[in-house]
Amino acid sequence: MIRGLIMSLLLCASSSLLAAQTGVDWLTRMTDSFDTLSYDGVFVHQEAGMMNSMRVRRGLIGGVEYESLEDLDGQRIAVIRIDDSVICVFPDVGDYVAGVTLAEPLRRFQELDKDRLTQAYDIKIVDKSQRIASRKAVKLKLIPKDEYRYGHEFWIDKSTGFLLKHDVLSLDHQLLERIQFTSVSFAPDLKEADFTPSDDSYTQHFVEVEPKVVKRNWHFDWLPQGFALVWQEARRMNDSTNMMLLSDGMSTVSVFVEQTDKKRPQTIMNLGATIAGEMSIQVDEQMYLLTMVGEVPAVTIQRLMAVIMPGPDND
């Protein structure tokens, strides 16, 4: 009787493990892993021809969540989160300029929007026998269904679901951006001292504040498949600038609208996989400067700039 119960429990457990084998399941595991696992790892970030190494650590110490992200190259800037308190560490006071806002840099990811993702991408497991940072990994491909977003490849740790490598690819499969762990431990011996800035560094504390929600006075007459406004209303950035956010569950486009008195030419710029576009728009007597920033192809920014309209539709 007991043996039968154990067997059926084992069967249930193994079938649920098997069920977690689709591409979407792996992505869900990946996003969950960032704020459920303890880890200490070093990764490289490659973008626009530059490479940067970083160390990320996360763990529970005395029931409190500690997290840090440290730039290992250059000026060794670090961001430390202890529960809801964020500390930005600079090597020297001279490296900090008053006025910087660094809200919620290591806040947890929102839940993966599977429906939106599958509208925009074909998600495929392409290889289950990869090896990254000495760990067995499953390779996933997110193949865009149209030309309005980039492709993605993820290498996910088989045993923990942790992201080990991520490539962002252009429509013609050129590498635009890469994150790759070189080493990672999932049983780190983390102590409070690991999250304490050194005495000779300059620290700036940030307290998370609720964003100021303001009426959204703009809408889009067209959006790429899968894209939608993340917030129903806009967020106030400062006295003259509001922000809106679009996402397809993977790619995001930020839209900044500010009043201006000076006309600007339409310009599209790039920084690795990130494209920025800016243009002036006149509504009645008021001139606005629109700036869009997103990890999407230039054509997406171009078209979004063509269809942004005054008025709060896009419900």
Place this chain on the structure above:
Amino acid sequence: MSKFHDKHGVGRDDSLSAFLDNEATQADIEALLASDINVLADKLDHYAQIQQAIQPDHAVLIEDSGAFLAQMHSKLEQGKAETNVVAFPNQPSQATPPAKLEQLELPHMSPTAHRSRRSLFSGLAVAASVAFVVVLGGNLLLQGDSNNTTPTFAASTAPQATPVEPITALSPEEALQNNERLQNYLRQHAQQASMTAGQGMIPMAKVVGYPQGNGQ
């Protein structure tokens, strides 16, 4: 920790752009002749990809950039003494010169302006600066209309590309202010992206990797 460099070089981009716009000067031609043909071919291919992405119905700008550039080098060498070497001799002349694809030249990219940036934004981590590079700002690839009116709203719902206006050269102060504004937006975007998408570490790396001081 400069996160961005123009890997092709400012002068080369301008010279190639000027050449394609039939505006090449002798200095541009000299710069192109001195350039690595493979790098130029990559740049041309990039232009062509952007053009095709935005206007897929238009003819490809240059089918075989390598062959084109080899011919271009050959012709430029032959006609080096001539001043009016143009990329597309049969292209109808335009009443107003077409806008050049311009590089947003930022003060911190040159050693002399580097100092002025530090004096303007005392303590700003110059080494941690990033800068966007203008990739589309003229009518070279987009064949935007030539009027310079500010786009205004119309009751159009078609997802057409907006007419592109030529870039006007920004003064060093304007360029600096514009870059600071863009960097601030870049950080805000990275922060939000790290929370709203399942992109893993990339946005988080950007939040820390991008410059923290903004001077605003």
